[in-house]
Amino acid sequence: MHNISKQARGYELTVSNQEKLHADSIFIALPYHEIIPMFRDDAIFEEIGEIPVASVATVGMIFPKDAIEKDIKGSGFVVSRNEDFSMTACSWIHRKWPHTVPDDKILLRAFVGRRKEESIVDLADKAIEETVLNDLNRIMTINQAPEYTMVTRWRNSIPQYTVGHVQRKEAIFEEFRKAYPGVFAGGASFDGVELSECVRQGKDGMSTVLNYLKGITTQN
Ligand SMILES: Cc1cc2nc3c(=O)[nH]c(=O)nc-3n(C[C@H](O)[C@H](O)[C@H](O)COP(=O)(O)OP(=O)(O)OC[C@H]3O[C@@H](n4cnc5c(N)ncnc54)[C@H](O)[C@@H]3O)c2cc1C
Incomplete structure (x- = not known):
């Protein structure tokens, strides 16, 4: 995946062959340094800083x-x-x-x-x-x-979860909540490197996406 761009409704994803996909909600399970360039119009992710x-x-x-x-x-x-x-x-x-x-x-x-x-x-x-x-x-x-x-x-x-990791992670998730409703992230960059922790984050992430989709379906 190369790029995520916010639309009037949902998101447009550009994948490596330049094909474009539409999504109402996204769970991103990628290393954080791969996520930053996908939101290249939003400087906040650069400002929050790297997760080494x-x-x-x-x-x-x-x-x-x-x-x-x-x-x-x-x-x-x-x-x-x-x-x-x-x-x-x-x-x-x-x-x-x-x-x-x-x-x-x-x-x-x-x-x-x-x-x-x-x-x-x-x-x-x-x-x-x-x-x-x-x-x-x-x-x-x-x-x-x-x-x-x-x-x-x-x-x-x-x-590497250096000092300030929890605050950095919260700042990233807060930016998603505020600026990108329906976009969620998880995986080793965020809340545990162990395989079992990554699986847990994936499962929790899917529940969050389903709840979000139910919410927007009810609103419509
Ligand atoms: C050598 C090594 C040994 C380990 N041993 C153990 C162990 O014994 N026990 C244990 O619990 N943990 C171990 N770990 C840690 C654990 O394996 C990882 O933390 C875990 O696999 C990370 O899972 P993840 O889903 O967050 O990320 P990943 O498994 O890294 O998955 C991310 C995926 O995103 C893909 N990707 C990247 N960029 C893009 C893009 N732009 N578009 C689309 N896809 C993209 C990648 O190809 C990859 O498939 C080990 C890690 C390493 C490196």
Whole structure:
């Protein structure tokens, strides 16, 4: 979707092939930095300011089961920002979801990149893999290279709720209420990054849209 423009009744949406659609009500479940340009005639969204986002990469690595000589307990860990590690977290996928990994394999999924430390995401796959393996070998012993590695980059993907987030979010929703009746927003940028929170916001958003539509139908 490229643009949302208010009409005498409802909204005109312009999509990527320039096709135009009409909507009486809209629930926008997009990252906030994608929403701002859709209301390009309204400076208020620029004035409210960004909801910062971080870019991360995941590094999935498969090893034969005997590659790990000294293992750690549990199904993964997160790394504090104060620690001298490049990786920010690692999951033992073969323990977390054993049905997804053959019995004779180990699947580790490490994360790199966080707010203001995102340059690592732009390194070559091999360099990211080496960095993660060096980090892992400081806390366990892996005696061989992975059989297969997949690096996936998730740019601008994790919203950061900095101080003032609640007020910023309320200002955005207030502008929708005042200037764009029938337009609502939800998703990770606003009220919780966890998947379950995003699903809840989607469900609540649909109820809000249906109630709004019932309201305008009754008025007409
Ligand atoms: C690497 C990674 C690992 C994670 N792991 C976990 C986890 O283990 N557990 C957990 O609970 N959460 C996890 N999260 C967080 C969670 O996945 C996200 O917060 C959640 O998926 C966000 O959902 P959303 O619907 O708000 O946004 P998204 O899932 O980002 O959906 C937004 C959609 O909008 C589309 N879009 C963007 N711009 C436009 C446009 N202009 N027009 C039309 N469509 C557009 C995008 O293509 C995308 O499909 C993880 C996130 C990342 C990045």
